[in-house]
Amino acid sequence: QSALTQPPSVSGFPGQSVTISCTGTSSDVGFYNGVSWYQQPPGTAPKLIIFAVSNRPSGVPDRFSGSRSGNTASLTISGLQAEDEAHYYCSSYITSSTLWVFGGGTKLTVL
Amino acid sequence: QVTLKESGPVLVKPTETLTLTCTVSGFSLNSIRMGVSWIRQPPGKALEWLAHIFWNDEKSFGPSLKSRVTISKDTSRSQVVLNMANMDPVDTATYYCARIKYYYDSSGYFEVPQIDSWGQGTLVTVSS
Numbered sequence: 001q002s003a004l005t006q007p008p009s010v011s012g013f014p015g016q017s018v019t020i021s022c023t024g025t026s027s028d029v030g031f032y033n034g035v036s037w038y039q040q041p042p043g044t045a046p047k048l049i050i051f052a053v054s055n056r057p058s059g060v061p062d063r064f065s066g067s068r069s070g071n072t073a074s075l076t077i078s079g080l081q082a083e084d085e086a087h088y089y090c091s092s093y094i095t096s097s098t099l100w101v102f103g104g105g106t107k108l109t110v111l
Numbered sequence: 112q113v114t115l116k117e118s119g120p121v122l123v124k125p126t127e128t129l130t131l132t133c134t135v136s137g138f139s140l141n142s143i144r145m146g147v148s149w150i151r152q153p154p155g156k157a158l159e160w161l162a163h164i165f166w167n168d169e170k171s172f173g174p175s176l177k178s179r180v181t182i183s184k185d186t187s188r189s190q191v192v193l194n195m196a197n198m199d200p201v202d203t204a205t206y207y208c209a210r211i212k213y214y215y216d217s218s219g220y221f222e223v224p225q226i227d228s229w230g231q232g233t234l235v236t237v238s239s
Contacts, residue, residue: 003157033216034223038158045207045229046158052216052223089158093224098171100148100160100226 004029004090004103011109017078020106022090023071028101030071034093037066037075040105041086050075077108085110113137115147115208115230122236123198129235133191133208140186141166146211147191148226149182151204159204163211164191198237205232 005023012018022029022037029035035053038046048057050066053073065076073092077084090103119131131149138145146165152158162172162182172180181194191208209229213222 032223033218033221034225036225045232047229048225048227051214051225051227054217055214057227091158091160091226098169099173100163102150102158102160105157 004101006103006106009107011111012080013111014080016080020075020088022073022103024092025071028092028094029073032095035073036091038089039086080110082110113210113228117208117230117233119233124239125199125237127198129195129198131193131206135189140184144213148209148211149193150207150209153204200237203237205234207232
């Protein structure tokens with residue numbers, strides 16, 4: 001299975017919104033509601049911020065939202081804050097193969 | 112509170128077999144619709160899913176490493192063990208274990224397995 005495709009980097013000013021895309025295929029992102037997003041600040045373990053395409057775990061600010069159109073999932077962060085600076089990874093569960101695939105990661109810089 | 116902690120060698124030699132242990136707390140490895148995954152991250156690079164084991168002992172492996180990896184669980188010890196054979200310097204990475212839990216999607220009808228809680232990770236260096 002190929003990795004999901006994410007832009008290497010995105011940036012924005014505090015208070016602005018940014019969107020990170022995650023492109024897969026009709027066998028993964030486009031087929032099943034198993035898309036999740038993770039935030040990874042430098043030197044730390046990933047943290048789940050979106051599950052099942054568009055759901056937030058408790059404790060995750062509602063500034064973070066997820067969506068999907070066709071074979072592309074998106075993570076939108078509104079009202080950017082300095083603490084949002086991190087790497088973000090998408091992932092999809094592939095039910096037909098019972099395995100997971102990750103995106104290549106996107107570095108978010110808050111200017 | 113769910114916690115996972117990885118343990119194992121920090122340095123292995125090429126061709127050796129790596130054995131990593133994930134000790135979990137806050138949930139049971141027998142809990143229905145739960146499991147544990149192993150994921151690794153080479154320095155400065157992306158995450159790579161390696162393997163998982165579910166409550167019912169169902170296992171699955173990443174296609175690129177399938178022939179080298181085994182996974183098992185000891186429910187009484189709350190531990191999941193990953194073995195990776197024939198280690199090479201390119202296998203140098205931080206290795207994470209993480210919990211899998213089934214969640215309902217937005218429709219409220221369908222459950223999907225998701226990787227949610229992660230351990231802190233352990234850096235394994237492969238060098239002679």
